[in-house]
Structure formats: structure tokens, C-alpha cells
Amino acid sequence: MAISQAMKPDLGVGVGLRVPHYAAILRERPSVDFFEIISENFMVEGGKPLYHLERVLEHYRVVQHGVSLGIAGPDEPDRAYLTRLKQLARRTKTPWVSDHFCWSGAGGAHLHDLLPIPYTPEAVRRTVERARMIQDFLEVPFALENTSSYLTYRSSTLSEWEFISEIAERADIGLLFDVNNVYVSAFNHGFDAETFVRSVPHSRIWQIHLAGHTNLGKYIIDTHRGSVIEEVLALYRQTIALTGAVSTLIEWDDEIPELPVLLAEAERARRARDEGLALREGRTLPPAAALATPITAGEKSVWKQGGPRESAASEVSG
Amino acid sequence: MTPSLSELQRRMVGALRHDGALATHPGWNQFALEHVSGNERLSPTEQLEIYREQFWLRHTGSLVEDFPGLSGILGQADWEKLAEHYLRAVTPDSYTLRDLGSRLPELIEGASWLPHQALCLDMARLELAYIEVFDARDTPPLAPERLAAIPEAAFAEARLVIAPSVRLLELRYPVADLRRRLRAESDEPVAIPDESPLQLVVYRRELGLWDMPVSPVAFTFLSGLAAGKNLGAAAETAASTAEAESELGQNIGAWLGEWTTKGLVCDVLVD
Numbered sequence: 001m002a003i004s005q006a007m008k009p010d011l012g013v014g015v016g017l018r019v020p021h022y023a024a025i026l027r028e029r030p031s032v033d034f035f036e037i038i039s040e041n042f043m044v045e046g047g048k049p050l051y052h053l054e055r056v057l058e059h060y061r062v063v064q065h066g067v068s069l070g071i072a073g074p075d076e077p078d079r080a081y082l083t084r085l086k087q088l089a090r091r092t093k094t095p096w097v098s099d100h101f102c103w104s105g106a107g108g109a110h111l112h113d114l115l116p117i118p119y120t121p122e123a124v125r126r127t128v129e130r131a132r133m134i135q136d137f138l139e140v141p142f143a144l145e146n147t148s149s150y151l152t153y154r155s156s157t158l159s160e161w162e163f164i165s166e167i168a169e170r171a172d173i174g175l176l177f178d179v180n181n182v183y184v185s186a187f188n189h190g191f192d193a194e195t196f197v198r199s200v201p202h203s204r205i206w207q208i209h210l211a212g213h214t215n216l217g218k219y220i221i222d223t224h225r226g227s228v229i230e231e232v233l234a235l236y237r238q239t240i241a242l243t244g245a246v247s248t249l250i251e252w253d254d255e256i257p258e259l260p261v262l263l264a265e266a267e268r269a270r271r272a273r274d275e276g277l278a279l280r281e282g283r284t285l286p287p288a289a290a291l292a293t294p295i296t297a298g299e300k301s302v303w304k305q306g307g308p309r310e311s312a313a314s315e316v317s318g
Numbered sequence: 319m320t321p322s323l324s325e326l327q328r329r330m331v332g333a334l335r336h337d338g339a340l341a342t343h344p345g346w347n348q349f350a351l352e353h354v355s356g357n358e359r360l361s362p363t364e365q366l367e368i369y370r371e372q373f374w375l376r377h378t379g380s381l382v383e384d385f386p387g388l389s390g391i392l393g394q395a396d397w398e399k400l401a402e403h404y405l406r407a408v409t410p411d412s413y414t415l416r417d418l419g420s421r422l423p424e425l426i427e428g429a430s431w432l433p434h435q436a437l438c439l440d441m442a443r444l445e446l447a448y449i450e451v452f453d454a455r456d457t458p459p460l461a462p463e464r465l466a467a468i469p470e471a472a473f474a475e476a477r478l479v480i481a482p483s484v485r486l487l488e489l490r491y492p493v494a495d496l497r498r499r500l501r502a503e504s505d506e507p508v509a510i511p512d513e514s515p516l517q518l519v520v521y522r523r524e525l526g527l528w529d530m531p532v533s534p535v536a537f538t539f540l541s542g543l544a545a546g547k548n549l550g551a552a553a554e555t556a557a558s559t560a561e562a563e564s565e566l567g568q569n570i571g572a573w574l575g576e577w578t579t580k581g582l583v584c585d586v587l588v589d
Binding site: 040043044045046047048049050051068073074078081103105106107108109110111112113115118120122123126150151152153154155156188189190218219308309311312313 | 320322323324326327328330331334335352353354355357358359360362365366368369372373376377380383384386409410411412413414415416445448449451452453454455456482483522525527
């Protein structure tokens, strides 16, 4: 049986493991279905990051999500990076490893961004070939996430949902389906979010992301700041109605609140998930879709995947 | 002619690393018009500009997080100038932002325009050491009994393995103390310290980061051990004068005991 065909567990509703919450999590051991870690933050030799990870692994299920693979870039995937990723996957026993449909640099330069890919057959071929290789190398199911994007290319000949669906099917990998990203990109590029949700292969959705965003009027930035807006939750219910119960995660990476606020947001997602499942089972009728977006005045916002790194900056005793 | 995917991406990296608004650069403006669609709210150049701006915000932000002491010395305007100079000169090439500032000391050495250049260089070297020590490989501390158990006849030939979470710095300024003052969030102005050369050991103990000044003789001895010399050879190098030999003779036992207790020594190899 291919790696990707193994049954994917429904882990419930989890939250991103972020540095400001470490102490509260280890002290209070709150009820959380699972944590998602940013792989790169733990691909280190030792010290506090791995210490904290080990403590979390003693009590919680952890899934790995990466931000630096840049699978569709012109350079071949970095073997040293993949080796470290695989070592971490063995440590965490993650049920799958994910990254993004994106590229991140060229000619050795790494821009630390999730840059959008032109939706072309050439990019499909490249991404399929590499996704297969990576899944085989990692020996763990591999999934890619749709990103928020702020530009489109003249050379694109496919829609985003056609692009990611074709790659997932041909590479035999999973989808990490970010419903907020669908909403953000739909606003930014003027496509229909519900069409996106309906058009992807639902059996390949292994995990869902939900997050807040920042609406700057002319475009929306995926800041992972604030609560998930109702319109995104409505889209999420529709997604769950199509996929069934899928592991769902709240990402909150900017202006990170106290842990109870984050956990309350996870409970809000859980209720929406239950409502989506009720829709699927025909127990309720779908609400009217309301995709109008409130405009908020925005300041300059940086999109940050994974919140702050645990770093040396605030340490040091003399 | 439509460029290949790789060619498009290579050119786009150039646009995103450009250190000015794309709209004012005819070449990049033309690139955006040729390859980016735009929409009724944003022109192609404006869409590409979103990513360019993010590149600079993200990377300058990461540098200030990792080098708070350096940015504290320079103040906002000179810090921004240095960070932008660095990002123009040095290509970020690691998958992790943790490595972004790894060549900052090197760049500062050549930045003669920088106010307090020597002080900045010391601070950058110190803060880079903290970054490296923070997540260096874990090693269990050496049990003091293992040091005590080295047979006297084998002592000179024994090699002490210095933990990977140790860095040794020769500095011209007391930048560790300055950094603590800068981060104390006091309203009091922080005085720029006078030149006062010192030898500093940066290390990790029980997951915390520490720094410890040592004497020049102790520093030379420890540096020798870190370079792989055996105890005899490291001691010989450190005892370069009669005074140094005397200091070494009086303190070597205490130093080795302290360094072992603090986790600086992680193994001992006796042939």
C-alpha cells in the first residue's frame, strides 16, 4: 500500500505550539487534541527547543508543518534539510509531514517566504516529481498546503484548485487545506471560494488550517492574527460537510493571545466542525453563504509562519 | 519569449531583493508588467511590491530580534542602515532565519562608516555566540570523578572535550554587561563603555545562557583544550611567561573543577 493511502487519523481540533504558551502548557497540561509544530524551529541540535518539544511529546500528539521546503523552486530540494526533517519526524512520530505549494528562493538565496507558483503544466510536473521523491525519502505521508497569495502570473493556465488537485492526485500526496487561505486568495484574486472548496479532492484532505487575517482594503494579508472570521468558519463548515471529520488546527502567530483565548478559539472551531458534520449527515440545512468582507484599517503587517522562534535574544545570565 | 519557470523565478528573486520601490525602477516595473497579472485594485507592480516589502520587513525584523544589543548601540537610523547594507551584501542562504546574521561580524569589520565600529563588532560577535550556544548539541556534563580519576602519569596526555555549547571570545569592550544594561528597559541613558579588553566564555548550563569572564591565561589554556590540544600542550601554550606559568600552576585544578561543574567540559579522553 502506498504511503499516502494509509488511513489518516482524525486528531480532532488542535492549536499551533507557540513559544509564549510553553510554560502554561507544561504547567497546566490543558486539554488539547493535538499540537502542530513548525518543523524548522525544532531542526536544531539541542537546547531549549528540543527540551520543550520532548516535554510536549510526553503528553500530546504532535504533527509537523514546515515553511522552508520551497518545493517548486528552481533549485532541487536540499538533502541536508530533508535529512533533518526526517530525523525530526522520527522523534515526533508525526502522522504526516506537511509544507506548502510554494517556492522560496533561487540560486541558493532563501527568501523565507511562501512565494506563489505560476499555475502551469511545467510547475505541476516539477512539483509532482519532487513531492513523490520527498514522500519516499521521508517514509512518512506528505501533504502540501494551499497558500494565501498576493499576486497572480500572466503565465498561469490553470486555476489554483486545478493546480493543487492535479499535483495531489499525480504525486499521491495529501492536502493540508487552509480554509482561511482560500478565503484570502479568493478576495485577493476575485475567484469564488466555494468553487475552490468544492473542486479539490476531498478524500486527500488530511488536515485543515484555520486562522485570522488582516484586511487592508485593497487586499487581505494572511497574518494569522485575531479570531477566525465568521465567513471563514462558514466556508469551513462547508468543507467539513464534504470531507467528513478531518484534523483541524487553529494558527495564531501574531499578537498571540493568552493560552485560554487560543483554546477558546479551538472550541469555537470544534463547534463549527460539529455543525459541518451535521450538514454532511443531512441533519441540518446549510446557512446562506455570506462572503462579504468587513474592511478594517490596517497597519503594515508582516506575515509570519509559526510565530516567534524560541531564540537566544531574551536569554543570558551573567 | 516566455521565460522558463526557473528563469522567471530567478529574476523574481532579484526583484524581491531590490532595495527600493519597484515602481521607481524601470526594469523591475517592466518585469512586473510582463509577468504579473494585477487586478482592478492593484497594478502588477503593486502586487509584486507586496512581496518585496515583506522580504525587507521580515529580514530586518529578524535581525533586530537576534541582535538587540547591536541595535541598541546604533539606534534606529544607523541600525536600519546597517541591516539594509547587510541584506544587500549577504544573500540569505539558510532555510532558517536563525542563521540570518551569521556573517554580520564579518560585514561590520569592513563597515568603517559605522559609528562605534569596534564596539559594534564585539557586540555582534557576542550576540552571534549566544545564538550558536542557545541550540547547540546537548552533551551530558562530565562527572568530576572522571577528571579526578585521570592517573597522574597520564594527565599531560589527557584531552578534555569542550562542550559544543561553549564559545570563547576575546573582546575589546565589556559588551555582555552593556547588553544587559541596554535590555534593562530603564529610562536612564546607557553610557558607552570605555575600551577594556576581556576574555569571555559563553556557555549553556541547564538550558540557560551564561557568560563568564576569565583571565588571559585561563582563556589561552581553555582555547588550547577547545582546539584539541592535550592538557600538557594546552598548559605549555598558556604558560608563555613566568607569571603566566605561576598563575596556571596555582589555578589549574580550580579552573578544571569549575569548568567541569559548569558543563564546559563534556568528556575526557585518556590514551
